[in-house]
Amino acid sequence: MKLWIAEKPSVAKAICAELGIVKKGAGFNECKGGNVVTWCFGHLLEQAEPDFYTDADIPVNKKGKKIWRMKDLPIFPKIWKLNAKNDKGVKAQLKIIKSLLSKADSVVNCGDPDREGQLLVDEILEFFKYRKSVQRFWVSAQDSASIRKGLASLQPNAKFKGMKLAAEGRSRADWLLGMNLTRALTLAHSTNQQRRLIAVGRVQTPTLALVAQRDELVKNFKPVPFYNLRSLLSSGSASFTATWKPSEGQIGLDSEKRLISSEQAKKLFNELSNAQSATVLKAEKTAKKTSQPKSFSLADIQLEASNRFGFTAQETLDTCQSLYEVHKIASYPRSDCQFLPESQHSDAASVLSAIAKTAPQLASLTQKANPNIKSATWNDQKITAHHGIIPTQQSAEWSNLTEKEKKIYELIARRYLAQFFPEHSFDASSISLKIKNETFSATGKVTTASGWKVVYGDFSAEEEKEESNQSLPALRVGSVIPVKKIEIVQDKTKAPASFTEGSLIAAMEKIHNVVENPEHKKLLKDGDGIGTPATRAAIITELKNKGYLESKGKKIHATQEGVALLDLVPALVKNPVLTAIFERKLKEVEAGKTELESFLEAQKKFIQQEVSKAKALLEEKSAK
Known part of the structure; x- marks a missing residue:
């Protein structure tokens, strides 16, 4: 019997459709050719809790959990233990898989084509000590053509051992960091009267820091007024507007070339207010297209x-x-x-x-x-x-x-x-003009074919508002056209927007934008940021449940408790660079260039240092 173990029921269903179901069972399907297909519901196993690794004589609390003691830290498992998740459905499915493995002559790992997918099935095979032949099914889509291609090109599962070790390394390192530092910092900063939970995590702590930093920027933001000049011009029956562009050496500008001097704005206005005409320096019209939007991630x-x-x-x-x-x-x-x-x-x-x-x-x-x-x-x-x-x-x-x-x-x-629907087509126009000694420019956009945008119509605003969708007249270089009006336009710099849950998810995915080191930036970009699509929402929910984040309408903010936590955790833990460092080493583990234990030893060294600091702080407090 060949046993196929899928990561989730939908993948199993797609495989069964191609293999041909002979008989449906409870938690598995028998297919043609002596094939049996079963499935997981994501990870069925989870890391054992710290209580499993600590001394048996530690007193327990009212919930039956061993109390936290600084002298038991750090907790570094010698042999890592996995347990079935505490869920009746999971335990029942594991029992089915165990029974099927005992009869299987060979197994096919049908985890998703990534590190976690590799580990998810491999850890079950190790949990039940399966030692026979194992192959790997590798597809990125569940349509018939992709499934058939995958069935026809099975590979030795051993070829993907590096991916499994990298996923295992990430899981164990996160456990070591979260379990040890949460306990150490909580014990160091609590009193006999009050326990103050300081929950630490490689992803959740930088996420909290992102929100707190944005809140601080918004809170301390002071709007700065800036100015521009706008001209209203005409050509025949057509009117359009153009805005002033500062020349090199213009005084009164800020670092972003905005005119912040009201005196200079008034001076320019006085010089230009009586202008009667403008000369065309450049006039261009380009046919452009906008491609269809990609599907949603x-x-x-x-x-x-x-x-x-x-x-x-x-x-x-x-x-x-x-x-x-x-x-x-x-x-x-x-x-x-x-x-x-x-x-x-x-x-x-x-x-x-x-x-x-x-x-x-x-x-x-x-x-x-x-x-x-x-x-x-x-x-x-x-x-x-x-x-x-x-x-x-x-x-x-x-x-x-x-x-x-x-x-x-x-x-x-x-x-x-x-x-x-076809691409969206439009004519993009631009005109550069000279009014007296100053340059003005106008941009315009005229739709020539709506294309895919008809799908949206009035369905809110699928696209961002255009900077300028005015229609510009056809002009030749050297043409002189009337100036109807010059006016000063005043605006103010705007504070960055507070995070919503949606924009926070996007910031977690694009965390490389706030990292300066080029190597770390690339690692975070290639690794799709911090967290995963499957975990980011849960991380935000967890931070809210712990009282570190709160929602106010659509906006999300760090609470006082969340900000206080950030003052207590090590700088590296609240920095997304930690994920980049993880990823660099995990790539080496995956490629076989670094041993898994070597990677974990580096994490243990850092954790030992931070636990020692927490112990010293606690001893100092006790001595007072």
Whole structure:
């Protein structure tokens, strides 16, 4: 018997569809050719808690947990222990997998094509001490063509050992950091009268720091007035506006070339106010196109739903998960990818039909869509462990969806529909003019073909507001045109926007933007930031549950308790650079250039130093 172990039921279902089901069982399916397919629900196993590794004689609290003592730290397991997650369904599925493994002549690891997917199945095989032949099934999409290709190209599972070790290293290092430093700092900063939990984590602490830093910027922001000059010009019956551009050496500018001197603004106005004409220095018109928007990654749709509907990141994830698991009308949501496999392009007609049945308000758009159009979103080279979030070929009754499900499905459906309309076309115009001795410029944009933007129409604002969509007249260099008016325009610098849950998710994904070291910046960019699509919403929720973050309307802020925590944790722990350092070493582990134990020893050394500081602080407090 060959046993196929999938990471989740949807993958198992796709494999079964190609192998051919003979008989359905409880937690597994028997397929043709002596194949049996079973599945996990993500990680079925989890790290044992610190209590497992500490002395048996430690007193317990009211909850039956061993009390925290500084003398027991640091906790460095000699042999790492995994346990089944405390869930009846998980334990039942593990029992089924164990029984099937005892009968299997060989196994196929069908985890997702990434480190965690590799570890997820490998750790089960180790947990049950499976020692026979193991192969690896590796696909990035669940359509028939991709599954068949994967079935025909199984590889030795041992080839992917490095990925498993890297995932294991990340898991163990996070455990060592979180468990030890949370206990050490909590004990060092608590009193006999009050326990002050100081929860530390490689991802959650830098996330909290991001919010606190943004809050501080907003709080301390002082708006600075700046000025510009605007001219109203005419050519024939057409009127348009142009704005002043400072010349080299212009005094009164700030570092961003904004005019902050009111005296200079008045001086320029006085010089230009009686101008009668402007001379055209340059006039250009360029035909341009805007490609269809990519499909949603989880971070993208969390940001979109936050901006449009005020949904929290967890609400959006839960809703996407419901559309995927319960209604089966959307694809797997925990994706960091915006692209789609080329093999799924042929499914377009069926998916468009399902959209029309599910969301009748979109039926007229599905009829206008052209399934033969293939946008740049279809690109096998850009697929990661999962593809972008799209509607499936299955339909549902619109009235059976909740209001949240309707809103999220419509976002997904419209983004998919946009792929089957032409590119958006427009003419971009620019004119540069001389008024007396000063330069002014005007930009304009005129749509020539709406293309995919008809999918959105009045559906909120899919695109950002254009800087200028005025229509500019056709002018020749050297032309002289009348100046109708010159005016001073005053504005103020604006504070950075407070985070919403959606924009915080995006900032976690693009954390490289706040890192200066080029090597660290690249590692964080290539690694898609801090956290994963599957964990970022949960991390924000956890920070809120611990009282470190709070929501006020759509905005999210660090609490006083959260800010106080950041004053107590080591600088490296609240810096995203720690993830970059992790990633650099984990890449070496994956490539076989560094031993897993060597990586973990480096983490232990850092933790030992921080625990020693906490012990010294506690001894100092006790001596007073």
